[in-house]
Amino acid sequence: MKANHLLAAALTLAALTTVHAQDMKMPMKPAAAAAAASMPLVDGEVRKIDAQKSLIVLRHGDIPNLAMPAMTMGFEVADKKMLDGLKVGDKVKFQAQAVNGKAMVTELKPVH
Ligand SMILES: [Cu+2]
Numbered sequence: 001m002k003a004n005h006l007l008a009a010a011l012t013l014a015a016l017t018t019v020h021a022q023d024m025k026m027p028m029k030p031a032a033a034a035a036a037a038s039m040p041l042v043d044g045e046v047r048k049i050d051a052q053k054s055l056i057v058l059r060h061g062d063i064p065n066l067a068m069p070a071m072t073m074g075f076e077v078a079d080k081k082m083l084d085g086l087k088v089g090d091k092v093k094f095q096a097q098a099v100n101g102k103a104m105v106t107e108l109k110p111v112h
Pocket residue numbers: 060068069070071072073
């Protein structure tokens with residue numbers, strides 16, 4: 001009885017592990033890679049910076065991956081360090097993604 005119980009537990013664990021492994025390999029990877037590849041750098045100009053809140057206001061061009069036309073708006077930045085050395089008026093190239101329903105800058109580089 002005890003051995004059967006252990007065997008059942010082992011089989012259940014194996015089954016869970018297999019399912020989990022398949023989940024990890026699912027089409028997620030190609031889809032994510034395709035999304036990254038189709039994510040163009042967008043032109044922007046810095047209008048405002050709030051480093052403490054990791055916020056930046058950008059006047060930006062079309063953002064095709066967010067289906068967003070040109071406008072001026074605030075973004076969160078994925079990493080505060082992106083704001084280092086930036087100042088209002090700087091021209092930048094950036095990528096933005098929708099993260100938890102918010103527009104987030106995931107890549108940002110100054111244009112000189
Ligand atoms: Cu916008």
